[in-house]
Amino acid sequence: MPGLPVQAQVERVYREDSRRILATLIRLLGDFDLAEEALHEAFFIAVERWQRDGVPDNPRAWLVSTGRFKAIDALRRRARFAASQPLLIAQLEALEQADWSDEDVEDDRLRLIFTCCHPALAADAQVPLTLREVCDLTTEEIARAFLSAPATIAQRIVRAKAKIRDAKIPYQVPTLAELPERLDSVLRVIYLVFNEGYSASIGAELIREDLTREAIRLGRLLVELLPEPEVMGLLALMLLHESRRPARTSVSGELIVLDEQDRSLWDAGLISEGCTLVEQALTMGRFGPYCLQAAIAAVHAEAPTAGETDWPQIVGLYDVLLRAVPSPVIELNRAAAISQRDGPLAGLTLVDAILERGELLDYHLAHSARAQFCRQLGRKQEARAAWERALALTRQEPERRFIEERLKALD
Amino acid sequence: MKYLCLVYSDERLLHSLPESPKDEECMAYAESIQGSGRMVAAEALESVQTATTVRMRNGKMSITDGPFAETKEQLAGFYLIDAKDLNEAIQVAGNIPAARVGSVEVRPVRQLNP
Numbered sequence: 001m002p003g004l005p006v007q008a009q010v011e012r013v014y015r016e017d018s019r020r021i022l023a024t025l026i027r028l029l030g031d032f033d034l035a036e037e038a039l040h041e042a043f044f045i046a047v048e049r050w051q052r053d054g055v056p057d058n059p060r061a062w063l064v065s066t067g068r069f070k071a072i073d074a075l076r077r078r079a080r081f082a083a084s085q086p087l088l089i090a091q092l093e094a095l096e097q098a099d100w101s102d103e104d105v106e107d108d109r110l111r112l113i114f115t116c117c118h119p120a121l122a123a124d125a126q127v128p129l130t131l132r133e134v135c136d137l138t139t140e141e142i143a144r145a146f147l148s149a150p151a152t153i154a155q156r157i158v159r160a161k162a163k164i165r166d167a168k169i170p171y172q173v174p175t176l177a178e179l180p181e182r183l184d185s186v187l188r189v190i191y192l193v194f195n196e197g198y199s200a201s202i203g204a205e206l207i208r209e210d211l212t213r214e215a216i217r218l219g220r221l222l223v224e225l226l227p228e229p230e231v232m233g234l235l236a237l238m239l240l241h242e243s244r245r246p247a248r249t250s251v252s253g254e255l256i257v258l259d260e261q262d263r264s265l266w267d268a269g270l271i272s273e274g275c276t277l278v279e280q281a282l283t284m285g286r287f288g289p290y291c292l293q294a295a296i297a298a299v300h301a302e303a304p305t306a307g308e309t310d311w312p313q314i315v316g317l318y319d320v321l322l323r324a325v326p327s328p329v330i331e332l333n334r335a336a337a338i339s340q341r342d343g344p345l346a347g348l349t350l351v352d353a354i355l356e357r358g359e360l361l362d363y364h365l366a367h368s369a370r371a372q373f374c375r376q377l378g379r380k381q382e383a384r385a386a387w388e389r390a391l392a393l394t395r396q397e398p399e400r401r402f403i404e405e406r407l408k409a410l411d
Numbered sequence: 412m413k414y415l416c417l418v419y420s421d422e423r424l425l426h427s428l429p430e431s432p433k434d435e436e437c438m439a440y441a442e443s444i445q446g447s448g449r450m451v452a453a454e455a456l457e458s459v460q461t462a463t464t465v466r467m468r469n470g471k472m473s474i475t476d477g478p479f480a481e482t483k484e485q486l487a488g489f490y491l492i493d494a495k496d497l498n499e500a501i502q503v504a505g506n507i508p509a510a511r512v513g514s515v516e517v518r519p520v521r522q523l524n525p
Contacts, residue, residue, distance in 0.1 A: 120497055167519045168412050170496035 006051045013059045014043055021060055023111055025067050027172070028092065037074065038067035045070075068092060110221055115164070115171050117185040125160035128153045130189045131196070137211075141196055144395065183226065187234050187290060190218050194238045198245075199396065212242055229281040233291030236277035240297035243270035255402040259306035271301045292321040311341040328359040332366055344376035364393035368403065375410065384410055413451060413520035414500040415491050419484040420513025422458055432508030440508055444492065449503060455488040484513060491520075 004012070018039065025035035042063045056062040075089050116130035131137040139157070143150040163169065174182050197211025219235035247265035250256055278294045281287055296317045303309040318334035331354055339347025351370050360366035371386035384407065391403045425431060437455065444450045462478045478485065487509060494500040497517070504515040 118497075120501070166521075167517075168496045170498055172496070172498060 006055065007047065009055055009059075010043060010046050010050060013046075013063070017060050017063075018043070021063050021067065024064050025071070027111070028064075028068060029071050034071055034074065035067075038071040039063075041070040042067035110218065110225070112171065113186055113189060113218070114174050114182055115169065116160075117182060117189060118164075118169050119182065119185075120167065120169055121160045121163060122156065123185065125156040126185045127189050127192055129157050129160045131193060132157050137193075137196060144196075183228065183231070186222070187230060190215050190222070191234060191238070191290070193218070194241070198241055212238070212245075216242060223277075229284045229287045230290050232277045232281040232284075233287060233289075233294045236274040236281065236294035237290055237297055239270045239274035239277070240294060240301050243267040243274065243301065249398065253398055254405075255398045257402075258300065259309075261306075263305065266301070274298065275301065289321060289325045292317055292324065296321075309340070311337055315341050328354050328357075329363070332360060332363075332369060336369055339373055339376075344373040348373035348377065362393060364390040364399070367393065371406065375406075380410055412494060412496065412500075413491060414494055414497075414504075415489060415518045415520060416500070416504040416507065417486060417516040417518065418488040418490070418507060418509045418513060419482075419516065420487045420509055421483060422485050422487065425487055425509065425512055428512050430511045432511065436508045440506065441490075444490065444503060449492045449494055449499075451491040451493055453488070453490040453492075456486060459485040487513060 021042070022035055022039050025038050029035045029038065045066055046059075046063060050056070050059075072089055072092050075092070113130050117126045121129065128139075128142045131142045132139065139150045139154045143153045194212055194215035197213075197215060216235070216238050219231075219238055222231050223235050243266050244258070244261060246267065247261035247263065248256055274294065275298045278291065278298050281291045282295065296314055299310050299314050299317070314337045315334065318330065318337055322330050322334060332351065335347045335350035335354070338350060348370065351366060351373065354360055355366060355370070367386045367390035371383045371390060374380075374383035374386060387403055387407050387410070391400060391407070394400055394403065441450070441453050444453070459478050462476075464475045464477065464479050466473045466475075490503065490507060492500060492503050494503060497519070500517050500519075504510065504517045507515055509515075
C-alpha cells in the first residue's frame with residue numbers, strides 16, 4: 001500500500017475490510033446499529049489521523065479499536081437515560097486486543113447464516129430460513145429446491161423466526177469450538193444456494209449468476225475460516241460446476257447437456273483450482289459427500305472429450321457416495337453413469353427400480369433419464385411418454401424447450 | 412431473560428450408571444451457577460413414584476397416583492436461570508451433571524400479559 005495517497009488507502013481498506021470490521025464490532029457491541037455507527041466514525045477519524053501519523057501497521061485492528069472507543073462514547077451519552085448502559089460500557093472497556101484477533105469469524109453474513117442454522121432450530125427450517133433471510137430467495141424458489149409446497153416452507157420459516165425471537169437465539173458468531181457441529185447445515189445451505197443459482201427453478205433464466213457467485217463467495221470465506229475437507233470439497237464442487245457455465249447454455253439460452261458441451265469453453269482456471277482443492281481434501285481423510293461429488297465433477301473436468309470420460313471411476317465414486325448418503329437422487333445419477341459404462345438397459349433397469357419404489361415420481365430429471373434410455377433402446381413410445389411426463393413436471397423455461405426439442409426429434 | 416431447564420432421565424438409571432453424578436457434584440454445580448449470578452432456583456425432585464396428579468373438571472377435583480404421562484424419561488429436577496440468551500442458557504443446561512445420563516429441556520419463560 002505505501003505510495004498510495006492516504007485517502008486512497010483508507011478507501012481500499014474500506015472496500016476490502018469494512019465487512020469484517022463491522023462483523024467484529026457487531027460481536028463486540030452486540031448491537032447492529034451501534035456497530036454501524038462506530039464503523040463509520042472510525043473510518044471518518046482514520047482519514048484525518050492516518051494523514052497526520054501515517055497508516056498503522058494493522059489498519060483493521062486500529063479501526064476496530066477506534067470504533068470501540070467511539071461506541072463507548074456514544075453509550076456514555078446515552079447512559080444518562082438508560083440504567084443498563086454503565087455495565088455494557090465497563091464490559092467494553094475491559095476488552096483486549098485479543099478479543100478481535102483474526103481467528104474470530106469475520107463475515108457478518110456468515111454470522112447471520114450461523115444464526116439461521118442454529119441447532120436449536122428445526123433441521124428442516126434452518127435451510128429455508130437462511131435462504132430467505134440471508135440470500136433473499138422467495139418462498140417459491142426455496143420450495144422448488146426442496147421439492148415441497150410453498151405453504152409448508154412458509155410455515156417452517158415463520159416457526160423458526162418465532163423461536164429465534166421467543167427463545168432469544170442470539171445473532172452471534174459461533175466460537176471456533178462450536179463451529180464443527182454447526183457446519184453441516186451451513187454447507188447444505190451454501191450448496192442449495194449454489195444449486196438454486198445454477199439451475200434457477202422457475203422462469204426463463206437458467207443460470208442466476210448472482211446466486212452462484214454469492215454461494216462461491218461464502219464457500220471461499222468458509223474455507224478460509226475452517227479448512228476442513230468437506231468445506232474444501234464443497235468449494236471445489238461449486239467451482240467445477242461453475243467452470244462449465246459458459247458451455248452450458250447456447251447463445252439463444254438453450255440448455256446444452258454435458259456430453260454435447262464445447263469443452264474448450266470450460267474455465268480452465270476454475271477447473272485447476274477445483275481439482276487442486278479436491279486432491280488436497282481427499283488426502284486429508286475425513287472426507288464426505290461434498291468431496292466425493294467434487295471428485296466426480298473433477299473426473300468429468302479432466303476428460304478432454306465426452307467419449308474419453310472415465311466412467312468406471314465415476315461409477316466407483318457414486319458407489320462410495322451412495323453408501324455415505326443413501327438418496328434416490330444420487331441413485332438416479334449413478335444410474336446415468338452405469339448406463340454410460342454398461343449401456344442404456346442397465347440404466348433403465350435402475351431408474352425403473354427407483355420409480356417402482358414410489359420415489360422421484362415428481363422429479364422431472366428421473367423421467368428425462370428414463371426417456372433418454374428408452375430412446376437409446378429404440379423404445380419410442382415409452383420415450384415419448386417419459387418426455388411428456390418430464391415436460392409436465394419441469395418449470396424451467398430452457399429445460400422445457402430442451403425437452404420439446406427431444407420430443408420433436410423422436411418423430 | 413429467564414429459562415427453565417427441565418432435567419429428565421430414566422429414574423432407574425439416574426444414580427446407577429458409571430457416569431451418574433453424585434449429590435456433591437450436583438451441589439457444587441448449583442453453587443457455581445449461584446456464584447455466576449444466573450441462578451433463580453434449582454431443586455432435585457423425589458422419585459416419580461411419589462408423584463400425584465391433580466385435575467379440576469367442572470369444579471370437581473380428581474386426584475390420581477403417578478405422573479401425568481407415562482414416559483421413558485421422568486422429570487428429575489430443574490434449574491430456573493437468568494441468561495442473556497439461548498446460547499448462554501444452553502451452556503448452563505449442558506453442564507448440569509445429570510445431562511450426562513439424561514436430557515435437559517430448555518424453555519424460555521413466558522411473560523404473562525395481564
